[in-house]
Amino acid sequence: MANSIEFIPAEYSDKTQSETMAQEMLRCDPADIDRLTDAGLPYESRSGVRYFDVSDLYNLGMYSGRTNTQPELAFRMLFRFAGRPVDDLLREKTWDFRVQLDCVECDEVAPWRFAAPDAARFGGRVVGGAAPEPSAGSAAYEATVTTVGAQTPLVSSELRQLTRDYLDSGYRWQMIPVAMQADYELVHALGATSCIAASLLLAERFRAAGYRAEAKRGWFCGVLGGALDLPHACVEVEDDDGALKTVDIAKAQLAARLSPDTGDFQELCLGSIYNKVIPSTASGNAAFGYHECGSRLPVQVRADIRSMR
Known part of the structure; x- marks a missing residue:
């Protein structure tokens, strides 16, 4: 083992x-x-x-x-959802979105910076979500976030080939600390991959091919009742048709490992959006939260995201 x-x-x-x-x-x-x-x-x-x-x-x-x-x-x-018909992933879905920000070893009132949900970028919306007020030690963010899905597959044959080349490269998905994922060259040199590391490398390859592309972070939702922080990352790229598409490379890879019956979901990951992902304003290798108190320790960000019926 x-x-x-x-x-x-x-x-x-x-x-x-x-x-x-x-x-x-x-x-x-x-x-x-x-x-x-x-x-x-x-x-x-x-x-x-x-x-x-x-x-x-x-x-x-x-x-x-x-x-x-x-x-x-x-x-x-x-991933039990990945083998089901994708129709449920395309409908409008609303989430109770709560985040706790904790700055360790902090005793100074200072402003917070939080990479808030940005669902409107792909047709969703955010209600509430006031920026955290300056404080010491901890802060909270709450909003109601609505996401939607849409089938918008990649039309560029070059983008599809670059994506397929990555999926066929043999990198093994592993759980990797977020700080290490940002060091994507090290991750891939080990023969491993993860959602942030994969997105950073694939975005780099898209840009080298002449496309506007960026790895972006967000949250993967509706997991184990919702009370689980699952930071996520994908590539956002401007396709040949001028539309902004998402390539969720890690989820496609993991779904393929689970079952051959996940083909429809894997295809959804190659350009389309689905309602279990909430995009944020953070780039792929950036933290979700900062506290301008001068502490050298990173801010701990814990999300509790629950489906609203």
């Missing part, structure tokens, strides 16, 4: 998961953990307890082939 993934490099690793949590996530026993560490799974020992990086554990579970690890079960639940 340990030979099937690339471990998170030390400069991006954050070993916070105890051995007990690792056993629970991977559905294994202490002897299995010993075998994994002997095979190279990085860890830190604190007070006699081994701690692991959550991305390493997630990736081990995802590619274990056991079928019962937490990551495998979560993946199947996350």
Whole structure:
């Protein structure tokens, strides 16, 4: 199992998961953990307890082939929609969008900058969503966001070929810390990929081919009841017909891994929009939130996005 993934490099690793949590996530026993560490799974020992990086554990579970690890079960639940008819992804959908911003080790009142939802860019709308007032430590953002889907497939044969070349390149999707994803050259040098890293590289290739393209961040919604922060990224590119299209390269790749019955959804990811994604104003390698207090620690952004009926 340990030979099937690339471990998170030390400069991006954050070993916070105890051995007990690792056993629970991977559905294994202490002897299995010993075998994994002997095979190279990085860890830190604190007070006699081994701690692991959550991305390493997630990736081990995802590619274990056991079928019962937490990551495998979560993946199947996350993508169960992808094998269904895409009509439901094209209708108007409204979300209760709430974000908590926390600035660690901050005790100074200062302005906040938050990359708010920008659903209007693709025909949706945002109601409410007042910018956070200057404060110390924490702030909140709340809005009602409506998204819509539309089938607008790529018409450029060159854009389609570049996208297909990427999908056929053999990069393996892995859970990767956001800061490392921005270092997309490192990610791909390891033979891995992720939504932000893939979007940054594909946008670069689109621009090299003469197209206006940018990786943009947002949120993937309606997951596990909604109370889960799932930052997302895709490529926005101006197609030959002059329309702005989105290429959701990572979701196409993950859907293909799940089942051959996801072909309609994979095609939707190549130019079209669907209602489970809320775009933001943030570029692909930018943070969602900043606090101008001078703290060197990044702002923690936790989203709670729930479908409204």
